[in-house]
Amino acid sequence: MEIIRTVAAMRAWRKQAGKLAFVPTMGNLHQGHLALVKEARRQADKVVVSIFVNRIQFGQGEDFDAYPRTFEADCEKLRAAGVDALFFPDERELYPRVKQDFNVEPPHIQNELCGAFRPGHFRGVATVVSKLFNIVQPDVACFGKKDFQQLHVIRMMVDDLNIPVAIVPVDTGRADDGLALSSRNGYLSAEERAEAPRLYRELTRIHDALKDGSQDYAGLEQAARDELAAAGWAVDYVEVRQADTLEIAHAGEKRLVVLAAARLGRTRLIDNIEVFR
Numbered sequence: 230m231e232i233i234r235t236v237a238a239m240r241a242w243r244k245q246a247g248k249l250a251f252v253p254t255m256g257n258l259h260q261g262h263l264a265l266v267k268e269a270r271r272q273a274d275k276v277v278v279s280i281f282v283n284r285i286q287f288g289q290g291e292d293f294d295a296y297p298r299t300f301e302a303d304c305e306k307l308r309a310a311g312v313d314a315l316f317f318p319d320e321r322e323l324y325p326r327v328k329q330d331f332n333v334e335p336p337h338i339q340n341e342l343c344g345a346f347r348p349g350h351f352r353g354v355a356t357v358v359s360k361l362f363n364i365v366q367p368d369v370a371c372f373g374k375k376d377f378q379q380l381h382v383i384r385m386m387v388d389d390l391n392i393p394v395a396i397v398p399v400d401t402g403r404a405d406d407g408l409a410l411s412s413r414n415g416y417l418s419a420e421e422r423a424e425a426p427r428l429y430r431e432l433t434r435i436h437d438a439l440k441d442g443s444q445d446y447a448g449l450e451q452a453a454r455d456e457l458a459a460a461g462w463a464v465d466y467v468e469v470r471q472a473d474t475l476e477i478a479h480a481g482e483k484r485l486v487v488l489a490a491a492r493l494g495r496t497r498l499i500d501n502i503e504v505f506r
């Protein structure tokens with residue numbers, strides 16, 4: 230696996246790569262990332278992964294400094310997974326003028342759901358992903374459905390800006406007890422880790438009720454918020470939305486997604502489940 234640290238070297242490598250699939254990450258890789266890599270290998274001749282902890286998508290007081298940096302272990306996993314190249318730029322390489330004056334501004338959805346609790350987050354994600362697309366120039370890029378809102382923003386971005394990259398969504402990887410795999414799970418204490426699967430259980434409960442025909446979105450959301458709060462979670466949101474647009478869901482909608490974000494101690498967890506009925 231080639232390790233590439235500069236924009237110029239990445240562009241030069243890309244020229245000889247043929248059909249190229251890309252998996253952007255912030256490192257601290259787990260099975261969820263490796264599922265993205267596996268899908269990327271199915272999609273193209275060559276696979277490139279990036280590792281870059283992107284400061285501009287973290288808000289004040291968030292975990293940018295604490296975010297786990299595990300470069301050597303990540304490289305081993307990527308080599309074993311058959312990745313052809315790792316793009317590993319430093320901040321100076323990706324943000325040479327330090328400040329990013331031009332940004333990709335997502336529409337109103339960036340201020341809803343996670344965006345309401347993380348102002349500027351999706352602008353930071355959209356901006357860095359568009360930079361990475363311009364550098365790596367992949368044909369295909371794989372994104373996990375766990376970050377459902379992120380996936381939605383990226384899809385809108387490539388459509389609206391005519392970016393020639395096919396976006397491939399990949400199902401959320403889960404531990405045996407249902408907890409969605411996430412780099413942030415490493416922040417959980419043993420006690421919190423035992424409690425954490427409740428988030429997915431609550432989403433599953435809403436999923437089943439919706440499948441059974443319930444139209445009482447508000448009631449289901451409130452019941453899940455109450456259960457989580459009673460178990461010690463600080464809930465940011467539990468919401469039923471339209472799966473394809475993330476707009477507010479109306480009664481009778483057939484394609485839905487239930488999204489939640491809640492904090493257990495100092496760890497903020499997100500998850501979602503799609504409902505097709």
Ligand code: PAF
Pocket residue numbers: 253254255281283286354357358376379
């Ligand atoms: O999902 C992530 O790890 C990040 O948001 C991404 C897409 C790599 C952008 O920094």
